[in-house]
Amino acid sequence: MPLRSLLAFTLLLASLGVRAAAISYVDEVQPILTQKCVACHTCYDAPCQLNLGSAEGAQRGASKALVYDGTRTEAQPTTRLFYDAQGEAAWRRRDFHSVLDAQGGQAALLARMLELGRSQPLPTNAKLPADLDIAITRSNTCPLPGEFDDYARKNPHGGMPFAVTGLSDAEYATLARWLEQGAPVQSQPIKPTAAEQRQVDDWERFLNAPGAREALVSRWIYEHLFLAHLYVEGGEQTHFFQLVRSRTPSGQPVDPIATRRPNDDPGTNFYYRLWPIQGVIVHKTHITYPLSTQKLERVRQQFFADDWTVDALPGYGAQRRANPFATFAAIPPRARYQFMLDNGEYFVRTFIRGPVCRGQIATDVIRDNFWALFQDPEHDLYITDAEYREQATPLLAMPGQFDDIGDLLGLWLDYRDKRNEYEDLRRAAYADAPAPGWSSIWSGNDNALLSIFRQHDSASVRKGLLGEIPQTLWLLDYPLLERTYYQLVVNFDVYGNVSHQAQTRLYFDLIRNGAEVNFLRLLPPESRRAYLDDWYQDSGKLKMWLDYTKIDHRTPSALSLPGPDAKRSFAGQLLSRYAAFDARPDPINRCVNGSCYREGLKPQQRDVEQSLSRLASRPAAGLKVIEQMPEATMLRVEFADGTREIYSLLRNRAHSNVAFMLGEELRYQPGLDTLTIYPEVLSSYPNFLFNLKAEEVEAFVGQMQQVSDAQGFEAITQRWGIRRSHPQFWFYFHDLGERIRETQPIEAGVLDMNRYENL
Incomplete structure (x- = not known):
């Protein structure tokens, strides 16, 4: 039944004194939106920023502003749901317009979009019209209510759900009645179970403990878990939490402090809180991390078993963001690295799968499939050699904190040169270290071996060694892992300008090169040049000359890798030696x-x-x-x-x-x-x-x-x-x-x- 006819029928019933039962948003509407709309309308890449995964998102509405804009010259204001504004009025002040309110005698924008989609059904299992642009990079019109008629004339197939089989008759009727009733929404707050609440209380007590050491460790942990969907082991499988800085202490409602980055100055006193995640869980942003009593005890031991001191707590600002190695220098580096190794899949997911739903900044610089390994802490000189660490730390600063377009080249060259000076220092230091062998590769748990698959502007990470033996492998030590995490997750601003995004992309290219070169040290020295030439063919040779340092092709490896293809021999032995950690055999x-x-x-x-x-x-x-x-x-x-x-x-x-x-x-x-x-x-x-x-x-x-x-x-x-x-x-x-x-x-x-x- 067309929407106009349905509304007329509803009005007729009302005139006869027959009232339609109130539609429940929680029980009837959100399930339809989850089934037919959320697959497109969540996260930053939701068309027109219309996020239909929660009542708050539906009420916020839509915006013409683009989140993904690789050409903007100025950073734009952030528009993160639940964070950057609270309530409908606040979002209207940020130029979001309602899709639920009837205006000017016209039905709500969402109602008109649904009616347009229903009026143009697609032929059964046929290809869509060739002129219908469904690309992720398409330009969305995002019409205001007064612009809809013109939009409908120009886009007859532009109704919702867009370019896909639409709503069933029952679903359509439910949404139509709900919209006619004024589209009332109700939030669906997550209430932790008693067991979950005990874990929440324990972790909040730990993170807010008094003392300078405690404050520094909690700040580091927050910056490493702010993106996580935290879950209590043994708790409800649909309950997740996020770690936030709140103006309010434990026991009171969370009042989040919305800074652009997690390592920006909060500007006020705050408390670390575990905030239940609201709305529908979508896979692309669902990067999980476990909480338990055992995990909490291990974290305590990692960070506080040794006797170390803090002279003064570091402040905030661009220089502190640029170099977390200096900012958190007081915390034993072994504790920091081991914390990341324990859940290596989580950390690699954060920057490979992407914190912003469309990860081309990261994925443009990686191969379509490769394996990632980690350097054992006992063989990482940044962990074991204090003198080397002191020399290396100033060289590990990362770009992207300053986004002056006019100085893009100068900023890039400065940080490139620092990175290359560090690589020269590293190469010389490791030349005097024992030759790397199998013990150089960390094998502490099933996070030790990871496979990465890229699909253009997205990617996935899985435990274990999947797929054919890849062209490249990465060996990540602590400086590589931490820099990648800070560059692509903590310090990356999806709302930033072209200079910030270019600096991020260019520096990650250097990180990838460092991980590849680090792996090459495991192979016989005489074989390394040929592999590097294969990885950097054609124009890649120019990049090697312009931006990379020379490789170590002299110091030996302790591995015995017979045969003409040392990399394949390495992979074969890796699969055999580490079979217990290969979480997913792949015959x-x-x-x-x-x-x-x-x-x-x-x-x-x-x-x-x-x-x-x-x-x-x-x-x-x-x-x-x-x-x-x-x-x-x-x-x-x-x-x-x-x-x-x-x-x-x-x-x-x-x-x-x-x-x-x-x-x-x-x-x-x-x-x-x-x-x-x-x-x-x-x-x-x-x-x-x-x-x-x-x-x-x-x-x-x-x-x-x-x-x-x-x-x-x-x-x-x-x-x-x-x-x-x-x-x-x-x-x-x-x-x-x-x-x-x-x-x-x-x-x-x-x-x-x-x-x-x-x-």
Whole structure:
């Protein structure tokens, strides 16, 4: 029923004295928004900043201001939900306009958007019109209520939900009645359980303990956990907390202090508080960290078991932000590094997966797949050698604190030179240290081995060594890990100007180079130059000459890596020696004995994985279908026993180098692209989904092997693809998230469909 007809019917009932039952926002409206809207409308990349994951977001409304703007010359005011303004009136003063209020005799903007979407239904499971721009980089109009009619004329397919199967009749009727009733909203505050509250109290007591040492440690911990979705081990799986600075102490309602960065001056007395996270949990921002009595005791031991003192607490400001090594120098570096190592996956996720939902600042400078290892603290000279640490600390300052566009080049050159002076110091110091061996690689827990997969402007991190043996590996020591975290998380401002963002991107390029060069020290010295030349082909050689220091190609390695390919030999031994920490064995991509499937599977499941392995880890030059595929494809396989498995098919794009901020497409090597196939949802941003029966997998693989052009891939998409217009699109899309909930319930959250392609 069209909205106008529904409203007329509602008014008729009212005139006859029949009152429609009040619609519950919590029980009826938010579930619909979660099912059909949140997949696009959350975080900073929500179109028009319309965040529909909570009552507060719906009431805040929309804005024409862009969060992602790589060309702005001035930093813009921050607009973080729950933080930067409280209440509808405050957001109106920040130029957000209502989408719920009827104005000027017209229905609410949200109602008109829903009606426009319903008036233009999509053909069943057909491709969208070619002229309908669904790219994440599209320019959103964000019409005000008075501009809607013009918007609708120019964008007949611009209704909501946008470019996807819409609401059911029942959902539409519920939202229509709610809007007609004035769209009342109610918050859904999270109330901790008794066990959770005890943990909250214990951690707040610890973080707010009196004393100079305690204050410095708490400040460091806050800067390292401010982004975390904290959860109490054994608590409710849907309850998460965030660490904030509040004007109010424990026992009182949290009154958050909204600074641009977590290491900005709070400007007043404050208390560290654990604040329940409100709204729908979405996977792309859901970076979890556990709390427990055991964890708290370990943190106490790490930071306070040694006898150290603080002469004076450091202040705040640009110089303090630029060099956390100097700011927190009084805290034993071993404690700081070990705290990060204990949950290495969390820290790498913060800067790889991105704190701002669209992480191109980080991802432009990394390969599409690589492995990350950590240097053992006992073999990290910054931890063990106080004299070296004193020399190195001043050189570890990072750019981005000053954003004068006119001085961008000067700022960059100054920090580049400091970094290179540090690399020269490091190379000389390690040349006199014992040769690195297997003991140089940290192996304390299952965070020791990590795999990173990039999908253009997003990326994912998983424990364990997944995929084929990658082109590059990183070996992160404490200065590398801490600088990466501060540069890309603590100090990065998504609302910053072009100078700030450029400095961030350029310096991270140096960090990546440092992690690669650090790894090369594990290989025989005579092999290092060839690997580096392979990683920095073509224009990369110019970057090596302009911005990087020379590598150590003389000091020996203690590893025995026989054969012509030392890196492959290293990877083979790594997989064998560290098998106990390899959290996710991967026989599909690294099939060595002909059995290309996981252990413990039923026969039909084994057959599926055996078939899929024929597509894995093969270059696109011999598997042309890869050239047609998006970067993160999901494959849903239904088995005869009623179960299903979901596999990620990740396209690993090859590049001659990743050393430059612009012109990435000029460095593609598409013939070297490969697929990683793994039985898990490995992306927050699915690009497409295939659904098929287990008995069809062999035919699917066979057709994939035969594809030579777009027409051949179109036939596969037509047969098995779940397009945005599929009548059951939302069932299949949300089943991806349900699979995460079944296997990793703490990690579950609504996935993002902004990057779902029109295949």
